[in-house]
Amino acid sequence: MTTLSRPDLSDIHRGDWVDRRLPTAWRPYTRLARLDRPVGIWLTLFPCWAALVQASRGVPDLGELALFTLGALLMRSAGSTINDIADRRFDGHVERTRFRPLASGQIGVPRALVFLAVQLALAASLLFFLTPYARLAAICVLPLVFVYPFCKRFTYWPQAVLGAAFNWGMLMAWAEVAGHIPVGAVLMWCGAVAWQIGYDTVYAYVDVKDDAQLGLKSTALLFGRHGRACIGLFYLLAVAAWSIGGWMQGMSLPYAMGMLVISAHLAWQTLRIDLGRPEVNFRLFLANILTGILLTGAAFIGTM
Structure with a gap:
């Protein structure tokens, strides 16, 4: 009689390029930064x-593109380090972490x-290199970055x-780029938030059993068996916000096609969700890289 092996859901795989190519001292920091x-x-x-393309009405300035790319990399890495520090007592009990x-x-x-201090100093x-207005906007996000790791202790969101x-x-x-943040841009951001609630809930279903045992909260635990419908609703809200936001910014007809x-x-992702199969949900989470590519592409063709 053949038994099916349980899929390895760990997000760190021994023997990968980090273990093969990097000095031992560098490896934990590389993994802390999620590189x-x-x-x-x-x-x-x-x-x-996508926002840079829309704000620039086409191809962004290469300097601004490099600046925002590096900033996103550093702040995402710093946020990951903060998250691992805050969750260090929980992560050892969760299969994925x-x-x-x-x-x-x-x-x-x-x-x-x-290491976190170095990351934040670089960021x-x-x-x-930013304008005063953009600098102020950047500082305003810091409370969200620091409070997020603790949210799962007191909210399902x-x-x-x-x-x-x-x-x-x-x-x-x-x-x-523009020196102001129009309503259409705020709607695009709201759409991205709704999109992330959707795909991160798919991701949360990978950990749902471990989180329940540890007393942690997530939208996956909140939605329960209604997860597919709720995720589909947030994906619908994302597309609606992106469509209206793009229209308010004067995107051309090809944007609607995007x-x-x-x-x-x-919709394909939503239909494929299987709440009882974490490995399927993890692959669907990864499929959202394509969603991001399509959003950027739609923004570009919408400026033509």
Whole structure:
């Protein structure tokens, strides 16, 4: 009789390029910054790039593109470090996170705090290249970055806080390029938050059993068996906000075609969700990289 092996849901895989190519001393810091798991970086970058394209009415200035790309990388990495510090006592009991550096004892809190200080200092240095308005917008996101890791202790909506922080670069892009943040840009940001609530809930279903045992909260636990319908609703809200926001910004007809493609992709994702199969949900979470690519592409063709 053949038994099916349980899928490995750990987000750190021993023997990967970090273990093969980097010095031992560098490995825990690379994993703290999530450089070995860049999906979150891409999910942060694509909405930011889309906003830069819309604000620039076409191809963004290369200097601004480089600045926002580096800023998204540094702040996402710093946010990941903060999250691992805050969750170090929980991560060791969760299958997906049990091998993270702090949870597994590869690195201590003092060294992680020093690393975080370096990350934040590098991110702060980028502020000197921003306009005063964009600089103020950047500072305003810091409370969200620091409060997010603790949200799962007292609210079922940590995904909403994460979505607001993750996609803040969209507002900053308008502040930097245009000198103001129009209503259409705010709607685009709201759409990105709704999108992230959707895909991060898919991700949360991977941990739902462990989170319930640890007394943590998430939208996956809140939605329960109605998860597919709720995720589909947030995907619908995302497309609606992106469509109206794009229209308010004067996007051309090809942008609407891009929204139709995104709608079809998100509908396919929703139909594929299987609440009882974490490995399927994890692959669907990864599929949102394509959603980000499509959003950026739609913004570009919408300016033509």
